[in-house]
Amino acid sequence: MNRKQISLVLAGCCVGALVGFGLFGLAPLRVHADRDADRDATLPLIANAALKIERGKQTFRFDTFGSEAFWGGRLRLHEAVATLSPAAALNLGLKVDVDALPQPLIQQLRMGRVNLNDSAVTLELLRLNAVVGLTGFFDENGQQLQSVGIQCALCHSTVDNSFAPGIGRRLDGWANRDLRVGDIIASAPDLTPFVDLLKVVHPSITAEDVRMVLRAWGPGKFDAELILDGKFFNPATVNLPPQGVTATLIPPAFGLGGVTLHTWTGWGSIPHWNAFVANLEMQGKGRFWDPRLNNANQFPIAAAFGLGNLPIIDPEEDRITGKLSDLQFYQLAIPSPQPPRGSFDREAAERGAEVFVGRAKCNNCHVKPLWTDAGWNAHTPEEICIESFQADRSPDRVYRTAPLGALFTHTQGGFYHDGRFPTLMDVVNHYDACLSLGLTEAEKTDLIEYLKSLKTQ
Ligand code: HEC
Numbered sequence: 315m316n317r318k319q320i321s322l323v324l325a326g327c328c329v330g331a332l333v334g335f336g337l338f339g340l341a342p343l344r345v346h347a348d349r350d351a352d353r354d355a356t357l358p359l360i361a362n363a364a365l366k367i368e369r370g371k372q373t374f375r376f377d378t379f380g381s382e383a384f385w386g387g388r389l390r391l392h393e394a395v396a397t398l399s400p401a402a403a404l405n406l407g408l409k410v411d412v413d414a415l416p417q418p419l420i421q422q423l424r425m426g427r428v429n430l431n432d433s434a435v436t437l438e439l440l441r442l443n444a445v446v447g448l449t450g451f452f453d454e455n456g457q458q459l460q461s462v463g464i465q466c467a468l469c470h471s472t473v474d475n476s477f478a479p480g481i482g483r484r485l486d487g488w489a490n491r492d493l494r495v496g497d498i499i500a501s502a503p504d505l506t507p508f509v510d511l512l513k514v515v516h517p518s519i520t521a522e523d524v525r526m527v528l529r530a531w532g533p534g535k536f537d538a539e540l541i542l543d544g545k546f547f548n549p550a551t552v553n554l555p556p557q558g559v560t561a562t563l564i565p566p567a568f569g570l571g572g573v574t575l576h577t578w579t580g581w582g583s584i585p586h587w588n589a590f591v592a593n594l595e596m597q598g599k600g601r602f603w604d605p606r607l608n609n610a611n612q613f614p615i616a617a618a619f620g621l622g623n624l625p626i627i628d629p630e631e632d633r634i635t636g637k638l639s640d641l642q643f644y645q646l647a648i649p650s651p652q653p654p655r656g657s658f659d660r661e662a663a664e665r666g667a668e669v670f671v672g673r674a675k676c677n678n679c680h681v682k683p684l685w686t687d688a689g690w691n692a693h694t695p696e697e698i699c700i701e702s703f704q705a706d707r708s709p710d711r712v713y714r715t716a717p718l719g720a721l722f723t724h725t726q727g728g729f730y731h732d733g734r735f736p737t738l739m740d741v742v743n744h745y746d747a748c749l750s751l752g753l754t755e756a757e758k759t760d761l762i763e764y765l766k767s768l769k770t771q
């Protein structure tokens with residue numbers, strides 16, 4: 315007999331005796347029974363959630379979705395990786411998971427006995443599965459690197475640098491703003507697949523041109539729309555920090571619960587975008603359907619190559635679709651990082667909270683505590699006083715109200731989709747002018763301290 319049944323029996327046999335105590339005497343017993351029944355009903359949910367989180371984590375960290383057929387098989391990226399020293403890899407923003415290193419290697423690293431200029435060490439790190447977001451495929455003897463595949467964690471995880479810069483424990487969901495994705499792709503010996511795509515809009519483009527475009531992205535940025543529309547120059551930002559570069563900053567992948575639309579330009583839901591990225595950007599193996607990409611005016615390359623309707627494949631061969639549910643669940647479960655102690659001025663932040671909701675009107679769109687609009691969280695370019703270039707590269711031609719929790723995890727690289735505002739003061743000054751707020755300097759600095767204090771739920 316479990317506790318629930320015991321409670322029920324007790325409640326039943328004692329009813330007569332308890333009548334004398336009146337209804338007040340019975341109430342606690344009934345509450346007890348309810349609580350136990352509730353717990354019994356909840357346990358399977360908790361077990362299910364735990365399973366989904368674990369499976370989602372594995373996918374987020376380690377699943378290449380078969381993307382090695384593209385990165386290794388077609389671009390031959392592994393040939394470049396095989397010549398990369400650990401020092402060079404760290405310079406490219408790649409991160410090393412210290413938990414994947416065996417103790418003897420950790421000791422040797424501590425004593426400075428590992429040659430960080432030796433590419434053999436990089437290969438060893440790949441064998442250990444210690445390079446965050448990058449998986450090496452070796453020959454049968456484990457000697458020669460034959461291919462590489464990539465994972466979500468490449469861009470959406472970093473490490474806490476607890477061992478050394480670039481080496482530490484994984485921080486899933488944090489944007490890797492050091493990562494030079496463009497330089498990494500540009501180092502591949504064969505860029506024909508990109509040339510073929512971009513030829514739709516740039517008939518005479520060469521592999522060297524593609525390399526130039528990729529190298530211009532800089533750290534922490536990637537251009538998910540390049541292979542859809544072939545655009546790589548924004549004339550409106552020539553004199554701003556991105557200097558015309560169209561790549562967008564990698565956003566965090568945590569704190570997205572309750573957020574309706576995702577990506578800087580509100581492409582869709584988390585599962586939509588996860589499927590989009592795994593299929594089209596990472597080049598994993600799956601089925602993808604998004605008829606909006608058939609719009610040849612907006613997405614000439616995607617329309618020409620049928621990217622909005624990837625061929626139906628045998629479900630046994632689909633390495634993406636079956637993982638979307640757990641992957642989403644995992645992302646939603648990642649706790650929001652807490653702004654470190656001392657990283658903002660508490661009193662100023664308290665004053666800033668009033669400015670945020672009141673005079674500065676920030677709460678009109680970044681609604682507490684989601685920090686994005688409740689409902690359809692998208693706005694026109696005019697509403698935030700910027701040009702429509704990037705918005706026009708997405709189906710709804712809008713900008714998504716960026717969730718503002720845990721901003722401290724992504725202060726590097728600037729703010730807004732392309733990092734056009736180097737500091738939060740630049741952002742606040744932009745709104746001050748855009749919304750004719752007339753904020754005082756003190757209000758602005760208080761507001762910034764408040765922004766730095768925000769976390770997600
Ligand atoms: C090569 C780097 C890269 C990889 C790999 C990558 N992403 Fe992203 N991710 C980005 C960039 C850049 C954006 C912003 C895209 C945009 O707005 O156009 C983004 C956006 C997102 C968003 C939207 C976040 C928000 O604020 O709404 C989610 C969720 C996401 N990615 C999850 C994933 C998952 C899951 C994977 C693996 C299946 C993945 N990403 C792989 C770079 C990457």
Ligand code: HEC
Nearest residue numbers: 578674675676678679697713714715716729730731741745
């Ligand atoms: C009309 C709706 C709206 C209002 C009002 C608004 N924002 Fe925004 N905010 C947005 C949108 C949309 C974006 C995304 C811009 C982009 O993608 O480039 C954004 C982006 C930001 C960012 C950049 C986040 C990042 O990850 O880079 C910050 C910081 C910010 N807003 C702060 C504020 C503050 C402070 C106020 C009040 C002074 C404010 N916002 C008022 C809609 C709004």
